[in-house]
Amino acid sequence: MTEAQVIEGLEALREVKAPPNVRGGVLLRTGLADAYFPLETPLGTLYVAHNQHGLSAVLYASRPEEFEMMFKAELGRPAIAQPAPRRLADTLREWLRGDRRRKLRFDLRALGEFQRAVLFKALEIPYGQIRPYSWIAREIGRPKAVRAVGTALAHNPIPLFIPCHRVVRSDGRLGQYSLIGPEAKRRVLEAEGVRLEELERLAESGVRYVGSATTRIFCFPTCRYNKTLSERHRVAFASEAQARAAGFRPCKVCRPAA
């Protein structure tokens, strides 16, 4: 065989295309794309995106393609479907059950200082409990910024795991919820065992805090110290002023007042 034939054969070896893993792997490893996978939750199938900094997005979408479009529009980089890392998937399921012993990391780099403070504060609210928007505002040192707290929570990029659903209006109404809609907020809270009807009845009758006649401490109605409180010793208050006037001090765990 001639040299020309060999060269011709070598030229034919050009007809090769890179498999999709090359591009996908490079973009994932350089942080130019996030990996994502579907996850079963109390709200049905959600899509979870993550990168080397932690979880970057949790979104509801009807199909993976729709999720990819939403992710790209919101974060400006692509998301690539990948199998869920087992440890991460396990941790997520534990968190959904209220077991937060294993750490989750969140990629909040794109957010401002204020929104980050709001979201980190929301993370302090225990499973199965709720707090008013004004509580977050006061806790982060911006007591007048209640409305801005609502906006910050409405744009929570990682709902369910950063529990913005545990923040509700002081009048007992649930308020808005970015993930799917307000009805979903109710479903998540009920899945966590929050007795919403009871809380709504309390709120309607003007009750904001519940205190113990023996300890003379007042709490938010869902604070865990109320769980053991007997009906006989339970005292209801409509305001902080009323509680203080009765000689009660705020609980140091749920901090209903400064």
Next chain:
Amino acid sequence: MSDVDVLHDAFPKLVDDYQDALYRFALRLTANPQDAEDIAQDAFVRAYRWLEAHGFRSVDTKPWLYRVTLNVFRNRVRKARLATAALEDALELPDGPAEQPSTLAERGETRAELAKVLGRLPLRYREAIVLRHVEELSYPEIAAVLERPQGTIKSDVHRGLELLRAALAPVREEVLA
């Protein structure tokens, strides 16, 4: 726009433009698709880290990307992390004219055979041949990739082609017959 933002915008395009070339380059050097995929990925990631640290301006992209890929490949050969033994002495010539046509025909497609034989060529010739006749780089470009004088490269390509001819002769004649 900061340099990092420019890189974030430009890099995916760079991957789009060069992924087929770098994957093919690695595939023809290793003759193994899995190794080629790993090498191409590693090369792009290395390139990204370098650009992150030094910026886009100072590189002549094409030969530079080939050189990064080649370095990843050579490191793997050195660490013997390749599925195929890519060693200098691994070239085995087929048994020659004594082999029967029937068995030769069973070897299957010529292109696969050529790729296999190429993957066993001594590194020095393999690198030169792939860059010249598969990737179709110019001699000045190849000189930049291999950091060797053009004259040396020309003689390596020539010698490499001879080795390929010798290794392929019995197969090729049968297939063409």
